[in-house]
Each structure stands twice: as C-alpha cells, then as structure tokens.
Amino acid sequence: DAGITQSPRHKVTETGTPVTLRCHQTENHRYMYWYRQDPGHGLRLIHYSYGVKDTDKGEVSDGYSVSRSKTEDFLLTLESATSSQTSVYFCAISGQGPQPQHFGDGTRLSIL
C-alpha cells in the first residue's frame, strides 16, 4: 500500500472555527490532491499540488486553502468552517505521467 497518512481521522468542530487537515506521504511523489466526498456528488477535487509551494485550485476550492512546504506534507485549511463543509476528505498522491492516484483512508469532518 502507498504510504499515505491522513490526520486527524475524525474531527467535530463548530461553525466559524479554523480547521487544518494534514496529509503525509512517504512515497516522494510529486503530485498531491485533496478531495471531498459527499452523497450524490462522488469525489470532487478541492486543490492539488504539483510540487513544493506549487498549488492550484480544483472545482470546489472556495472556502479552502492549502499549503505544501515539504514534498511529504500537504495541508488543507478551512479558515472559518461552515456546516456545508461537513464531509469526508480524502488525500491522494500520484507520480509523473498518466499514473493512478493512491488514496489515504480519509478524514471525517463534522461541523456543527
């Protein structure tokens, strides 16, 4: 299995609070991704990174920011969480070229 660790695995927080999710990889892969998964919507890309300090927006980036200061870590931040951001968040990694992505086990985030 690809070495991907997401933390925390579960989190409950209140509307308006900041939240940071962490994705850590041990594969030295170039690309890292954050998705959210919601019933009826499948997987939707939030942000992705193609290298240290190189990131770009996905299809549902509003309300989220990311940072990648090291190859192995990709952080997703909700600056001021809202109930609509209650979801399961997945991190994924991939190498160069048309490679498959490998996924972490997800973070279940509930915002009350």
Next chain:
Amino acid sequence: GNSVTQMEGPVTLSEEAFLTINCTYTATGYPSLFWYVQYPGEGLQLLLKATKADDKGSNKGFEATYRKETTSFHLEKGSVQVSDSAVYFCALSPLYNQGGKLIFGQGTELSVKP
C-alpha cells in the same frame, strides 16, 4: 471537456451472479482509464487500469476493456461474492494531463446478497 458517466446504483445482486457496471467517457484523444473500489469506511483503492485502446485491465476476477469505438470501459465480473459489496468508481486521466488530475464518475454502489 472531459467527463465520465457511470450507471446509477445501487446495484443489488445475489452471490455468484454476473456483474456489469457501465462506464462511458468523453475525452480528447486516448486517455488512460481506471476503476477504483471503495469499501465501507475506507479510501479508494485502484482495482484495474488500461492505458490504450483494446487494453484489458484485470484484477481479483474483475475485468474491463478499453473500447475506443464506443468510448466505454465497462467493469465485469463473472461471479460476485458478498465481499465485493462496495462502491465502484470509473475514472480517466486525460491525454495531456496537467497536474496528474483524474476525472471521476459518480460511483456505483454494489450490494451482494448471500
């Protein structure tokens, strides 16, 4: 643009039944195609892949053939088991892929009854 369409679920089958989950795509040129499986409470796992027309991907008894003429990549298994109950996602990687992004279908839930 690029897109993936999967048959809607849930699909409910009896053990040992034949499975087909349809997947069609829209893309320029020859994308790479993938099937992922997600078991309850887990992340997505790569099930199989195909990178060019007429390729057949296979794994754990599942198969899918890359059909350029029908722009399809249907997932099949001859005899399903209860342990195959999961959500299955079809995905493509565009030919000129910036950022290694994948385009996912909506997912098809499979439930296999004993």
